[in-house]
Amino acid sequence: MTKVLCFANNKGGSGKSTTAANVGYSMAEAGKKVLLIDCDMQLNLTLAYFPEEQVIEMAKGDKNLFYAVKNGVELSKVITPTPYKNIDFIPASTLLSGIEFELFTKWQREFILQNLLASTVASGKYDYILLDAPPTLGGWTMNILVASDALIVPVEASPWGLFGLANMLEFVGQVKTVSPGLTLLGVAVTKVDTRKNYFKQTLEALNAQPECKAFTTYIRLDANVEWSEDASKPVGAYKKNARSAEEYRNLTKEIMKRCR
Numbered sequence: 001m002t003k004v005l006c007f008a009n010n011k012g013g014s015g016k017s018t019t020a021a022n023v024g025y026s027m028a029e030a031g032k033k034v035l036l037i038d039c040d041m042q043l044n045l046t047l048a049y050f051p052e053e054q055v056i057e058m059a060k061g062d063k064n065l066f067y068a069v070k071n072g073v074e075l076s077k078v079i080t081p082t083p084y085k086n087i088d089f090i091p092a093s094t095l096l097s098g099i100e101f102e103l104f105t106k107w108q109r110e111f112i113l114q115n116l117l118a119s120t121v122a123s124g125k126y127d128y129i130l131l132d133a134p135p136t137l138g139g140w141t142m143n144i145l146v147a148s149d150a151l152i153v154p155v156e157a158s159p160w161g162l163f164g165l166a167n168m169l170e171f172v173g174q175v176k177t178v179s180p181g182l183t184l185l186g187v188a189v190t191k192v193d194t195r196k197n198y199f200k201q202t203l204e205a206l207n208a209q210p211e212c213k214a215f216t217t218y219i220r221l222d223a224n225v226e227w228s229e230d231a232s233k234p235v236g237a238y239k240k241n242a243r244s245a246e247e248y249r250n251l252t253k254e255i256m257k258r259c260r
């Protein structure tokens with residue numbers, strides 16, 4: 001059965017896109033069929049997989065998420081292959097900046113993305129569909145959460161990282177009134193700087209709250225992540241033995257285990 005997971009947190013820069021890109025890659029490495037969907041007008045997930053010129057072209061054309069939502073096109077029609085085995089992709093468009101306006105005029109607006117994704121989910125073609133959410137908590141993120149079975153919240157190991165998490169979980173509570181099946185799969189701590197001690201406090205605070213379901217694996221800062229993004233590749237494809245690539249593999253194992 002296809003599992004739809006989203007990476008969401010209204011705190012900007014918490015590692016959503018990087019985690020989605022690399023968890024997706026690790027799932028594919030493990031032999032799973034994966035569909036990645038970039039739901040953010042910043043195009044970061046798309047840039048993690050395709051060179052900039054191609055991203056700009058895709059964002060303008062009719063094979064992207066904004067085009068599908070605006071025109072009511074089933075998402076199966078806007079899927080693009082990636083250079084990697086087992087991974088398909090739906091690119092974003094900068095036009096997603098106007099998505100709230102598009103939703104406003106539509107009937108049953110919380111369910112638009114879920115409905116457009118339904119035939120792809122039902123086809124069983126993918127083991128996992130991963131959605132990268134923008135750092136906002138509006139009607140569009142509501143759509144992303146409603147379309148998902150579970151969410152993963154990447155949290156940066158910083159003082160304000162945990163503050164943002166509280167807002168996010170409150171929003172999830174609201175979404176559950178529309179989509180009661182939505183579950184929190186877990187909180188993933190990212191961008192850990194082991195040269196500083198602060199991250200330990202973040203981990204302790206999270207572990208003291210079992211309802212946050214913190215994953216055991218945390219992701220440390222690694223320059224290879226930035227270089228891989230610069231090269232439009234997931235870190236495991238950029239440098240197979242990079243420390244972060246191994247950490248993403250471990251996090252992915254935990255995620256897949258919780259999905260069973």
Ligand SMILES: Nc1ncnc2c1ncn2[C@@H]1O[C@H](COP(=O)(O)OP(=O)(O)OP(=O)(O)O)[C@@H](O)[C@H]1O
Nearest residue numbers: 011012013014015016017018135191220221222225
């Ligand atoms: N493990 C890591 N090591 C080094 N840099 C990282 C790591 N994870 C993320 N980054 C960097 O941190 C920045 C923010 O990460 P990312 O874009 O994934 O966050 P985000 O939550 O998706 O941001 P936004 O809220 O803007 O969508 C990026 O520049 C990325 O390169």
Ligand SMILES: [Mg+2]
Nearest residue numbers: 016017040044
């Ligand atoms: Mg992002």
